Amino acid sequence: MSMPFYVPPEQLVKDRAEFARKGIARGRSIVAIEYDEGILILAENPSDTLHKISEIYDRVAFAGVGKFNEFESLRVAGTRHADLRGYLYSRADVSAKSLANAFSQTLGNIFTHEVKPYEVEILVAELGVNGDPNHLYRVTYDGTLSDEHSVCAIGGQFEELDAALRGSSFTPRPLADTIRHAAGAFAQVLDRDVDGWEAAVLDAAERRRAFRRLSDETVAAAFS
């Protein structure tokens, strides 16, 4: 009978975390930032069809960085989770918190039990109803869940982006201003030209489904 080598759990977790971080660091970052009438989510994405930002439910949006197939499978699972809940109970019973929790559980389990951890980071944004505050959650590769206010960045350079967006104080501004501000933060942190934008908003003016993709023209118009 062969004996497996003993690997201390500290080492195991460290190795896995390092592996996942390396994968995520290669991915391009995404930011979510409040504006005066909703939440803007802006990503650097050269593709027009492979989206990193998606609608999950009426007032909940999803964004993922890292390996496309991995965050895509989480997005599909999240949409099923939300639609199932909304159908079995009520549309009002779907919340970003329960989704973020589910993502956190799933990623946590994969991190400890699977051969390879997911190389992804997930952002879940929820627009508050009737003056309730908005919610922004970041879920990392090991299932760590954090709750952010006003601004939330994910991806390799999330700390730098977060700092650049918040500045000394944060107040929500109109959408075009916010697009410029967010793009400016990318420019400051990346120190290179951005290779195409993907942008979407959760628009508080929408009656029910608040998620809307912004066309390239809308984004370009913000800069003119």
Place this chain on the structure above:
Amino acid sequence: MIDRPTSSFTDLLESLGLEPTWSLPDGGGALDVPVATTVLALRFADGVVMVGDRQATEGHLVAHRTIRKVFEADRFSAVAISGTAGIAVDLVRLFQTELEHYEKLEDTRLSLEGKATYLGRMVRQQLPLVFQGLVVVPLFAGYDESDRIGRLYTFDVVGGRYEEHEYGATGSGSRDAKSYLRASFADDLDEDAALDLGVKALVAAAQDDTATGGPDLARGILPNVVMVTERGFEEIDEPRVRDLATAALEAVK
């Protein structure tokens, strides 16, 4: 979380054993449950108009006076129901979820015909209930985003799907509604004329069919009137429906 390679919400429900079933014991006799009555739809120059009365009956009794029978299916389509109200309303909820689920997972909407076909399949699945007297017949209409015209579809109890080029109606008052529409329908009506005709046809149905609830201005009960055009689904607001209903009642005085 669930993982199964399909974009259908019904498949998801089935994989979890949560799909809606209403299996009744054999020979249980007919149930007396609320029945939703007349709904109608017609095409006009910019799209389609759909109108539904608000009454549900249980035998000779009025079960509900302000039930809703016309719903937004998704941004570019509307669905209306007649028949066993409890089942029909749940069928609509499942249909709405199905369309939205597909749209989110695939990042594109089903074609209008695809939506109608799917609805027909849902009706067919109810077939065993038909023999127990629990009939559901929907009416489906929407704006075809690729052909840029309004289209409408009627169904039968076995799920047969028929595209109608002028108008369609279902429910107990549908015969009277259709004969009114047949006499007054014209191609390429404008928005005002189409809304007016839709409400008048419903009032005509309520005249002769006791199960159909006409507009009741004293109680403030007004039909549901919606239209779907290139702008998407729109519910006509109450003051405008009140004016349409007042004019229609005036015409039959």
